Amino acid sequence: MKARRIVTGVLLAVFGLTFTALSAGAECSNGDQGESPLDRDARMQWWREARFGMFIHWGLYAIPAGRWQGKPIPNIGEWIMDQANIPVAEYEKLAAQFNPVHYNPAEWVAIAKNAGVKYIVITSKHHDGFCLFGTKATKYNVVDATPYGKDLLKPLAEECRKQGIRFCTYYSIMDWHHPAQERGSDKHYNPTKIKPGRKAEYVDFMKQQLKELLDGCNPDVLWFDGEWPDWWTEADGRDLYVYLRKLKPSLIINNRIGKGRKGMEGLSKDDRQYSGDFGTPEQQIPATGLPGVDWETCMTMNDTWGFKSDDHNWKSVETLVRNIIDTASKGGNYLLNVGPTAEGKIPEPSVERLRAIGKWMAANGESIYGTQASPFKATPWGRCTRKTLPDGKTRLYLHVFERPQNGELSLPELPNRVVAAFLLDGGTKLEVKSQDGQQRIVLPATMPDKTATVVAVDVAGTLGG
Ligand code: FHN
Numbered sequence: 001m002k003a004r005r006i007v008t009g010v011l012l013a014v015f016g017l018t019f020t021a022l023s024a025g026a027e028c029s030n031g032d033q034g035e036s037p038l039d040r041d042a043r044m045q046w047w048r049e050a051r052f053g054m055f056i057h058w059g060l061y062a063i064p065a066g067r068w069q070g071k072p073i074p075n076i077g078e079w080i081m082d083q084a085n086i087p088v089a090e091y092e093k094l095a096a097q098f099n100p101v102h103y104n105p106a107e108w109v110a111i112a113k114n115a116g117v118k119y120i121v122i123t124s125k126h127h128d129g130f131c132l133f134g135t136k137a138t139k140y141n142v143v144d145a146t147p148y149g150k151d152l153l154k155p156l157a158e159e160c161r162k163q164g165i166r167f168c169t170y171y172s173i174m175d176w177h178h179p180a181q182e183r184g185s186d187k188h189y190n191p192t193k194i195k196p197g198r199k200a201e202y203v204d205f206m207k208q209q210l211k212e213l214l215d216g217c218n219p220d221v222l223w224f225d226g227e228w229p230d231w232w233t234e235a236d237g238r239d240l241y242v243y244l245r246k247l248k249p250s251l252i253i254n255n256r257i258g259k260g261r262k263g264m265e266g267l268s269k270d271d272r273q274y275s276g277d278f279g280t281p282e283q284q285i286p287a288t289g290l291p292g293v294d295w296e297t298c299m300t301m302n303d304t305w306g307f308k309s310d311d312h313n314w315k316s317v318e319t320l321v322r323n324i325i326d327t328a329s330k331g332g333n334y335l336l337n338v339g340p341t342a343e344g345k346i347p348e349p350s351v352e353r354l355r356a357i358g359k360w361m362a363a364n365g366e367s368i369y370g371t372q373a374s375p376f377k378a379t380p381w382g383r384c385t386r387k388t389l390p391d392g393k394t395r396l397y398l399h400v401f402e403r404p405q406n407g408e409l410s411l412p413e414l415p416n417r418v419v420a421a422f423l424l425d426g427g428t429k430l431e432v433k434s435q436d437g438q439q440r441i442v443l444p445a446t447m448p449d450k451t452a453t454v455v456a457v458d459v460a461g462t463l464g465g
Helices: 002-024 037-050 079-083 088-095 107-112 153-163 199-217 232-248 268-272 318-328 348-367
Strands: 050-054 119-123 166-172 221-225 296-299 333-337 382-388 394-400 408-410 420-421 432-433 439-442 453-459
Touching: 002 107, 002 348, 037 333, 107 119, 107 348, 119 199, 119 221, 119 348, 153 420, 166 199, 166 318, 318 333, 318 348, 348 394, 348 453, 382 420, 420 439
Parallel strands: 050 119, 050 333, 119 166, 166 221, 296 333
Antiparallel strands: 382 394, 394 453, 408 439, 420 453, 432 439
């Protein structure tokens, strides 16, 4: 064990320096050698093109579902152990009640796929320490500790592969159950402290579980969280990043493996100096994207990540679709959460919204998938994304939220000549006028899709060229 730590230490010292040097040049270290910008682009390509993922927060917390000893517990459902200050021995008893008899991975993946989702990120172990996968590192897992008695992640991973969706998984560094960590205060587990002399033990525990997850489910992304306790450092994150990328060089890892998150904003211009491949704003969409920084915002559909029986504050379909558009227009990915019930059902209000999102994505997904950020500073009528077509032309996708009073879209910042404009859904051609040196697109009297009507605009040459 000690020898391994020395080797890791040396490895880190080398890669740590390499990583910093490389990240200054916007690359990341890749196991045994630096990663070139081309290699990084190739590794990130599917993720950048995907633009839309589904988050799944599932675990023992779905049993109390926001209530404890008959009382409603405030805040997000998956924090009930902390918010109700439930003793570990009491909370552990939930495992004996966990029996998701209605869990149907094929149904969950079909719901996601029909919504236009390209990747799923499911919790493998949240802060409460309960593992949704079979693990030799602890008995506190769904196989050993519940009447259900089967791994929950492997069948979902297999279904994702069958249906052409990328499987990814979430892992919390902070662990309210592991004996090497202790509660932060009398009233709260968060943020945990590491017990003296037991950090290496816990890091080894994590590395064992993460290797089990890679071997068992082969996730394409490892989505870390719970990195904020002060006993976890950026250097720890970098060591873990190098360890994981050596195990799976194509793996993508978020910036919460280290200390680069910057609160709920999730990313900053320094993002490339920290471990991890993408920034992680949470419950917010940055005002603008950050050139050269990959990022993904994660958001709930109501107000909680884990299921709460009394949280009915569901976002409208219009809000959810416009969030996808807004995020893509700034060069980011949108990770939309569902919190399944203890029985294994995705709540009906979530299913209804995902179905409606899927309808919009089926007609307009071309304007989201594989697009880059808007070239315009201001688009008062909505949002814009863009794509380079195989013939080298640039296609702009103008997502009209509010039809301008004069019925025209002006493109003052566009020096390129518009060669065609049409409604993406259905192909109806639109008139393009040039007036006072500005190109203007004449819109139909009523916009076919109140949520967002997409006007496709093909321009000659490269933008600004
Ligand atoms: O504390 C967690 C929370 O429960 C949830 O998992 C979110 C989702 O990104 N992450 C943390 C809060 O930032």
